Amino acid sequence: xxxxxxxxxxxxxxxxxxxxxxxxxxxxxxxxxxxxxxxxxxxxxxxxxxxxxxxxxxxxxxxxxxxxxxxxxxxxxxxxxxxxxxxxxxxxxxxxxxxxxxxxxxxxxxxxxxxxxxxxxxxxxxxxxxxxxxxxxxxxxxxxxxxxxxxxxxxxxxxxxxxxxxxxxxxxxxxxxxxxxxxxxxxxxxxxxxxxxxxxxxxxxxxxxxxxxxxxxxxxxxxxxxxxxxxxxxxxxxxxxxxxxxxxxxxxxxxxxxxxxxxxxxxxxxxxxxxxxxxxxxxxxxxxxxxxxxxxxxxxxxxxxxxxxxxxxxxxxxxxxxxxxxxxxxxxxxxxxxxxxxxxxxxxxxxxxxxxxxxxxxxxxxxxxxxxxxxxxxxxxxxxxxxxxxxxxxxxxxxxxxxxxxxxxxxxxxxxxxxxxxxxxxxxxxxxxxxxxxxxxxxxxxxxxxxxxxxxxxxxxxxxxxxxxxxxxxxxxxxxxxxxxxxxxxxxxxxxxxxxxxxxxx
Numbered sequence: 001x002x003x004x005x006x007x008x009x010x011x012x013x014x015x016x017x018x019x020x021x022x023x024x025x026x027x028x029x030x031x032x033x034x035x036x037x038x039x040x041x042x043x044x045x046x047x048x049x050x051x052x053x054x055x056x057x058x059x060x061x062x063x064x065x066x067x068x069x070x071x072x073x074x075x076x077x078x079x080x081x082x083x084x085x086x087x088x089x090x091x092x093x094x095x096x097x098x099x100x101x102x103x104x105x106x107x108x109x110x111x112x113x114x115x116x117x118x119x120x121x122x123x124x125x126x127x128x129x130x131x132x133x134x135x136x137x138x139x140x141x142x143x144x145x146x147x148x149x150x151x152x153x154x155x156x157x158x159x160x161x162x163x164x165x166x167x168x169x170x171x172x173x174x175x176x177x178x179x180x181x182x183x184x185x186x187x188x189x190x191x192x193x194x195x196x197x198x199x200x201x202x203x204x205x206x207x208x209x210x211x212x213x214x215x216x217x218x219x220x221x222x223x224x225x226x227x228x229x230x231x232x233x234x235x236x237x238x239x240x241x242x243x244x245x246x247x248x249x250x251x252x253x254x255x256x257x258x259x260x261x262x263x264x265x266x267x268x269x270x271x272x273x274x275x276x277x278x279x280x281x282x283x284x285x286x287x288x289x290x291x292x293x294x295x296x297x298x299x300x301x302x303x304x305x306x307x308x309x310x311x312x313x314x315x316x317x318x319x320x321x322x323x324x325x326x327x328x329x330x331x332x333x334x335x336x337x338x339x340x341x342x343x344x345x346x347x348x349x350x351x352x353x354x355x356x357x358x359x360x361x362x363x364x365x366x367x368x369x370x371x372x373x374x375x376x377x378x379x380x381x382x383x384x385x386x387x388x389x390x391x392x393x394x395x396x397x398x399x400x401x402x403x404x405x406x407x408x409x410x411x412x413x414x415x416x417x418x419x420x421x422x423x424x425x426x427x428x429x430x431x432x433x434x435x436x437x438x439x440x441x442x443x444x445x446x447x448x449x450x451x452x453x454x455x456x457x458x459x460x461x462x463x464x465x466x467x468x469x470x471x472x473x474x475x476x477x478x479x480x481x482x483x484x485x486x487x488x489x490x491x492x493x494x495x496x497x498x499x500x501x502x503x504x505x506x
């Protein structure tokens with residue numbers, strides 16, 4: 001090994017390589033201090049400009065990393081198609097956008113650095129066994145290299161593999177001498193990440209929606225961040241940030257709030273989008289953007305009918321014979337329904353048929369006014385959303401994917417019908433929201449398995465109903481228009497002889 005002096009930094013030929021003194025942060029891949037789980041590397045005394053440990057990659061060699069910690073998947077939180085495995089060794093990369101490291105080149109000759117990601121092998125021939133990206137680096141000394149994960153060679157509608165990565169390989173070509181590479185890290189941004197757990201909220205006219213924004217310094221240096229709230233000139237709702245200039249210590253996360261006051265001139269169900277931009281250290285080229293959608297709260301119910309619509313249904317059920325019989329059938333089924341308790345054992349909390357039973361009972365209450373039926377629905381919703389024993393405890397209900405989606409579709413409709421019942425408390429609503437968001441987060445990546453059949457239709461329909469009953473339009477737009485959402489499923493999956501994979505749309 002020779003010529004490892006850091007005399008200068010030169011331009012990197014690839015536009016996606018980022019230079020400068022910006023330090024790395026984020027999730028480390030293995031530990032270069034001991035080179036645990038890595039092979040093909042030897043320890044080095046030098047460290048990268050960001051202080052990370054480095055290792056020697058021999059000319060023509062390949063550095064190989066494998067996760068070795070066993071992860072048992074017993075719930076929908078994880079990889080459902082690996083449920084048959086007792087344990088697999090993977091890590092979740094789904095929420096990250098970049099893989100970053102530093103490379104020390106012995107001279108000014110260009111070097112091609114290839115990064116290959118190994119997803120969990122699931123035995124399907126259409127799934128990629130590996131994903132690769134190659135960047136050209138040039139310039140003697142230390143160079144910062146950033147691989148955007150989106151630029152790896154994979155089918156975008158099969159991006160679910162980022163949830164379960166098994167390993168990584170790094171190799172170089174074009175160099176006759178050994179290289180130094182630093183600790184690889186996963187990052188959510190190029191410098192400072194901007195995020196929010198909830199990006200859409202309903203609020204009554206005259207009241208204020210408050211969004212909790214997180215700013216995360218993904219570097220080992222102090223960063224000054226400017227926050228800019230975009231103004232288009234057409235906004236109806238006044239909005240303000242709690243801070244517009246702040247300093248972040250290395251790897252520090254700070255919270256900032258955005259407040260949006262709903263204008264009474266916005267129609268119920270109407271919504272307004274606001275965009276926030278975070279600019280670190282005056283570097284507009286490294287900015288991060290985030291948008292929120294504030295909704296003027298629409299009174300419940302509305303998923304099946306509005307209150308006016310239900311009044312018309314009740315009137316028909318009093319005047320028309322077939323409607324009288326249908327009403328009575330609903331009421332008899334509801335009165336005979338025994339509200340299930342969460343299963344004490346097993347890998348799911350409720351049978352998927354419980355959602356439909358709850359919806360039937362909620363409709364019967366709406367038609368009859370019998371409050372005992374409403375109390376049944378409320379007991380079910382409380383049991384379903386209980387953080388310790390309900391759906392959040394297993395993140396799963398029984399049945400195939402299509403049944404799980406239909407379960408939530410029915411449960412959301414039942415919730416919509418009793419939403420304003422005085423027996424439901426703020427804690428009940430919070431538990432229901434947490435349960436629905438848990439399911440929606442799972443569906444978000446399950447729609448990226450590459451399939452397009454009635455199972456994905458059911459999942460997206462359930463997630464969409466959840467989003468609408470929460471009046472979260474960021475989520476609603478994802479399940480309508482996002483990757484693998486209903487627009488994709490209808491446009492690409494519905495054929496002239498039925499639904500792709502199975503001739504039903506349920």
